[in-house]
Amino acid sequence: MLVCLDLIYDALRSNLFKLDWIHMMTKLRPFVHTFLKEASSLFEMYIYTMGERPYALEMANFLDPRGIYFHSRVIAQSDSTRRHQKGLDVVLGQESAVLILDDTEVVWGKHRENLILMDKYHFFTSSCRQFGLKCKSLSERRSDENEADGALASVLKVLQRIHGLFFDPERGDNIIERDVRQHQKESLNFVRTKLLHCIEVANIAGKNRYCKSIEAYTTY
Numbered sequence: 001m002l003v004c005l006d007l008i009y010d011a012l013r014s015n016l017f018k019l020d021w022i023h024m025m026t027k028l029r030p031f032v033h034t035f036l037k038e039a040s041s042l043f044e045m046y047i048y049t050m051g052e053r054p055y056a057l058e059m060a061n062f063l064d065p066r067g068i069y070f071h072s073r074v075i076a077q078s079d080s081t082r083r084h085q086k087g088l089d090v091v092l093g094q095e096s097a098v099l100i101l102d103d104t105e106v107v108w109g110k111h112r113e114n115l116i117l118m119d120k121y122h123f124f125t126s127s128c129r130q131f132g133l134k135c136k137s138l139s140e141r142r143s144d145e146n147e148a149d150g151a152l153a154s155v156l157k158v159l160q161r162i163h164g165l166f167f168d169p170e171r172g173d174n175i176i177e178r179d180v181r182q183h184q185k186e187s188l189n190f191v192r193t194k195l196l197h198c199i200e201v202a203n204i205a206g207k208n209r210y211c212k213s214i215e216a217y218t219t220y
Contacts, residue, residue, distance in 0.1 A: 031152040048075040094180040113181045
């Protein structure tokens with residue numbers, strides 16, 4: 001039993017980093033390395049944070065130490081053109097071809113149609129306190145998100161679906177005129193349809209649970 005617990009604690013400590021210069025610790029979300037590898041084959045990726053540039057570069061180094069996925073595409077607070085707001089005006093690309101992953105909606109005032117809202121990752125107790133949550137953090141519960149069906153694995157499936165719809169070779173329209181925001185809406189509608197269908201099936205079967213088939217689409 002002690003051996004098993006030691007293995008669990010070692011797993012929780014993996015991808016845990018200390019930033020001495022700002023007296024902070026951070027932990028990479030489970031599945032992040034697979035997510036970056038898979039997503040980079042479909043998208044050109046940016047890091048965009050409201051933190052200062054030294055912090056942004058430190059995070060980029062943790063996520064992408066060999067500079068494979070982001071290169072110099074790191075946007076920090078000082079790069080934004082509006083105070084306390086993020087915007088696509090500092091991203092190279094048409095708004096109709098950009099998707100945003102973020103756990104904070106309010107900072108994307110002008111581009112919420114491009115946003116896929118992620119669940120926040122409350123690994124540390126301080127994170128729960130910061131957002132007023134009266135629950136134990138993942139670290140307090142000696143637990144973590146599941147690699148197979150956690151937030152990043154789920155949102156990767158959504159991104160793959162949107163990419164497939166956008167670049168569908170069977171479409172007869174001009175690719176330049178396509179808008180990824182429309183496909184995002186279609187994908188979200190697909191998610192809601194799957195969710196409602198599974199709830200109906202569960203109710204008919206008399207089971208108080210959700211279908212496993214929706215787990216990959218509902219957490220983002």
